[in-house]
Amino acid sequence: MASTLSRLGNWFNERAPGFMPMYRKHMTEYYAPKNFNLWYYFGSLALLVLVNQIVTGIFLTMNYKTSAAEAFNSVEYIMRDVEWGWLIRYMHSTGASLFFVVVFLHMFRGIMYGSFKKPRELVWILGMLIFLVLMAEAFMGYVLPWGNMSFWGAKVIISLFGTIPFIGDTLVQWIMGDYLPADSTLNRFFALHVIALPLVLLLLVVLHLAALHEVGSNNPDGVDVKHGPKGNRWSPDKPKDAIPFHPYYTVKDSFGVGFFLMIAAFIIFFAPTFGGWFLEHDNFTPANNLVTPSHIKPSWYFTPFYAILRMIPSFFGTAIWGVIGMFGAILLLALLPWLDQGAVRSVRYRGMGYRIALGVLVVSFLALGLVGAGVTAELIPAWFPGADVTTVENAFGRLMVLGYFGFFVFVWIYTRFGFEKTKPVPERVTMHD
Known part of the structure; x- marks a missing residue:
């Protein structure tokens, strides 16, 4: 088996010689400070949830209808008739909330330990762009089930652009494609949510990680790892006080992933609405432009x-x-x-x-x-x-x-x-x- 894998690896490297140096640069030869603590789990967890959202979203689109007349019923069809559809839908809705949990904690860690300071300003700016795109992605995904809160939430949020002087009303109609949220709104939000914004999000994540690996990770002490002739125990020309990201932090992060998945599984199987916080009760009724929820x-x-x-x-x-x-x-x-x-x-x-x-x-x-x-x-x-x-x-x-x-x-x-x-x-x- 080892010989077969070795030959397969050699075959791949001969035909794609650039992949192995890239892998070493970002994994086995990327040295991270050895004093990472609990707060440094949330970056890898955000990447995990991103993968979950993409995979579950692909399966949801297979049965979703982008029509004001059919959108709500198609979600009900996924929940009731599609095999394991309820699980995929709850994985997606719970993943959306957990995405923001880990992103907020990831941002707080950056503020707490000064990860936005020189030379990591670009890493921080790219992270904030990810946050903005994630908010847009979440808002448009929230509208797609076409429940009553989705409808009125879309109307209220889009109407905010109407406060812009001179062009506000025209801009609101341009975004919605109508005078009220309707078929055209669903179609364009679906296209942005499923295709455009995920592509932008993935690009920003790649740039965020690439920028981070160029300047190196910050640490709870906020000091740079030292370089010098003493080096560390692996090699004299490598940073002191740092260890290779793989296998050491990939193994450590796997523990955090396991604990996180247990929490996510508990929510999905026992409290998918989380008392109305993850899935609002008003969104279990179809959109109705004549019935306003008591609290939008x-x-x-x-x-x-x-x-x-x-x-x-x-x-x-x-x-x-x-x-x-x-x-x-x-x-x-x-x-x-x-x-x-x-x-x-x-x-x-x-x-x-x-x-x-x-x-x-x-x-x-x-x-x-x-x-x-x-x-x-x-x-x-x-x-x-x-x-x-x-x-x-x-x-x-x-x-x-x-x-x-x-x-x-x-x-x-x-x-x-x-x-x-x-x-x-x-x-x-x-x-x-």
């Missing part, structure tokens, strides 16, 4: 940005400021490499002010998610009997908006004018328990 809200992974849109009041008779705030919340994340001018990368050695500000960012983001999902509106009557729900919710939501945007303003002032007092940074990576 997007999927949970959009709710923090939706809350920013809602909480910023209209000025001069236009709601464009809320739209600017919603997109500005994402843009500020992309500008973080230039807003944060601190010399230290990792939160382990940064000043107390940065740590507190990072905590405020996390709390504000999670709280805005609850506001956008309508959870706070349900809790306010129990916590503040007799209080006006709208007034309290607006006050709380706007405070959280200030907390979110305040993080970026504070970090720029804190680092730009030298207020940050950092701890001594070690010369080489450390192995913390």
Whole structure:
């Protein structure tokens, strides 16, 4: 068997000599810091979920009908009549939510350990482009089941472009292809969701990984691995404090993959709707332009940005400021490499002010998610009997908006004018328990 595999490998290498050097560069000869911790699982998990979404999506398209009259029934047909169709559909819907879980945690790790700082600015920018494309991909996929929440969610989100001066109404009709979400909307969203955006997403992922492997991975200490004559135990010309990605981190990541798949399987088999968070109850009824859901809200992974849109009041008779705030919340994340001018990368050695500000960012983001999902509106009557729900919710939501945007303003002032007092940074990576 070994001889046969060896001959097969030699045959392949003779006809495609460029593949083996590429494999070595990105796997066996790519050295990663040896002090990676739990936070470094989420990059590989995001790649795993991406593969799941592509494979399950291919099978779903085999029975889906891109027609306003047939879309909802085709999803029901997949769930009820196609063999194992319910499993594939739940793998896809659960995978969409878990995709954002791992991406949010992956982004938080980057902010926490300074992975956006020089020389990794391009890696961060490509990651933010992936995030934007992923949001567009998720939104268009959310519309395709053509349930009632899909219909009204599409109408509300697309209508946001109507706030753009002069061209807003024309742009809304151009996107939908009609005056309301209809057949043309489904057809173009299906084409973008199944073909165009996945191709862009795959290209960006490849560029993201290629850029990362050019500059090397960051680590929890935020210091570069050392090069020199002492090297490491494998070879004197290789980095110190680093180990080959394969087989060491591929084996380690396989443990994280196994644990992640157990969680995903539990959700798929026992709680596929996740209490209405992963699949909204209103989306189990067909789209109806005459029946508005009691609470129109997007999927949970959009709710923090939706809350920013809602909480910023209209000025001069236009709601464009809320739209600017919603997109500005994402843009500020992309500008973080230039807003944060601190010399230290990792939160382990940064000043107390940065740590507190990072905590405020996390709390504000999670709280805005609850506001956008309508959870706070349900809790306010129990916590503040007799209080006006709208007034309290607006006050709380706007405070959280200030907390979110305040993080970026504070970090720029804190680092730009030298207020940050950092701890001594070690010369080489450390192995913390």
